[in-house]
Amino acid sequence: MPDAHADQDWRAWFADHGARLRLIARQWTRSDADADDVVQEAFVRFWKHQRHLPGDPNALVVTSIRRAALDLLRRTDRRGVREKAVAAETETVAWFEPEADPRLQALAQALPLLPAEQREVVVLKVWGALTFEQIGEQLQLSPNTAASRWRYAMEALRKLITARAHD
Amino acid sequence: MTDPDHDLERALADLRPRPPGPALTAALARELDPPVSRRGVVIAWTAGLTTAAAALAFGLFLGAAPEEGAPAYQLVRAEQSPVEIEVLRPVRLEDGSFARPVRARWENTTQWEDPRTRTRFINYRPSEQTTLLPLETY
Numbered sequence: 161m162p163d164a165h166a167d168q169d170w171r172a173w174f175a176d177h178g179a180r181l182r183l184i185a186r187q188w189t190r191s192d193a194d195a196d197d198v199v200q201e202a203f204v205r206f207w208k209h210q211r212h213l214p215g216d217p218n219a220l221v222v223t224s225i226r227r228a229a230l231d232l233l234r235r236t237d238r239r240g241v242r243e244k245a246v247a248a249e250t251e252t253v254a255w256f257e258p259e260a261d262p263r264l265q266a267l268a269q270a271l272p273l274l275p276a277e278q279r280e281v282v283v284l285k286v287w288g289a290l291t292f293e294q295i296g297e298q299l300q301l302s303p304n305t306a307a308s309r310w311r312y313a314m315e316a317l318r319k320l321i322t323a324r325a326h327d
Numbered sequence: 328m329t330d331p332d333h334d335l336e337r338a339l340a341d342l343r344p345r346p347p348g349p350a351l352t353a354a355l356a357r358e359l360d361p362p363v364s365r366r367g368v369v370i371a372w373t374a375g376l377t378t379a380a381a382a383l384a385f386g387l388f389l390g391a392a393p394e395e396g397a398p399a400y401q402l403v404r405a406e407q408s409p410v411e412i413e414v415l416r417p418v419r420l421e422d423g424s425f426a427r428p429v430r431a432r433w434e435n436t437t438q439w440e441d442p443r444t445r446t447r448f449i450n451y452r453p454s455e456q457t458t459l460l461p462l463e464t465y
């Protein structure tokens with residue numbers, strides 16, 4: 161099969177996209193370290209087996225991340241729920257770089273507070289650059305359900321940052 | 328999609344996810360590096376956005392004059408130091424509210440080596456970022 165991206169410098173591609181891929185992986189993992197492991201496994205798997213395929217590599221890499229994350233969750237499923245809860249509380253503050261703009265600060269703090277099923281749709285749409293149809297394929301949902309979760313998430317984010325502004 | 332949703336989506340897109348850790352960056356570099364280095368290849372492997380610019384400049388340096396016997400650098404290490412957080416005294420903002428300045432300092436160090444001549448190219452970038460954390464007053 162001809163290589164559709166023969167001229168692509170994949171190290172440079174990852175340097176450009178690694179941060180958002182890690183954020184996506186973080187939605188389905190219990191810690192930053194797990195997210196790093198998942199991104200490494202997923203990207204190497206993509207690079208070895210799928211980088212020659214035509215089309216935008218982004219959706220393929222996101223699919224690879226989702227699979228690697230689910231594999232890791234299955235392997236570590238016997239870990240305690242407590243560990244998951246602690247990790248979720250202690251590490252969500254570090255998803256984004258510090259921002260000087262108060263509205264962005266509020267958003268960065270509000271996003272991790274969303275229910276997981278809404279948050280993953282937001283992350284896949286904003287940082288995964290996926291359509292609702294592609295998000296539906298990733299999460300095994302209908303596009304309408306994905307769009308509905310997006311609307312609920314936007315409403316919830318508005319309430320959270322408004323409440324914060326009035327504190 | 329309503330306009331408020333669109334505005335919120337644009338604001339979300341302005342948030343900058345934290346880059347992968349240096350261990351992941353170095354591990355991927357090892358996986359992706361070809362067994363035989365190609366002279367003049369632009370090396371653009373970085374530990375984060377801050378080092379991306381340095382790597383690009385270095386790649387241009389390599390690609391500018393590929394001479395016979397010119398060094399062929401390979402990435403050997405990408406490190407990010409632990410972030411030092413300094414919490415400063417609260418300040419009063421123009422709107423009357425209070426906020427606490429927080430200063431974060433860290434360093435990114437990226438090293439490339441030419442295995443033939445054992446010469447190293449080291450990029451060291453200290454970084455500092457200050458932000459304001461709003462304080463709640465009662």
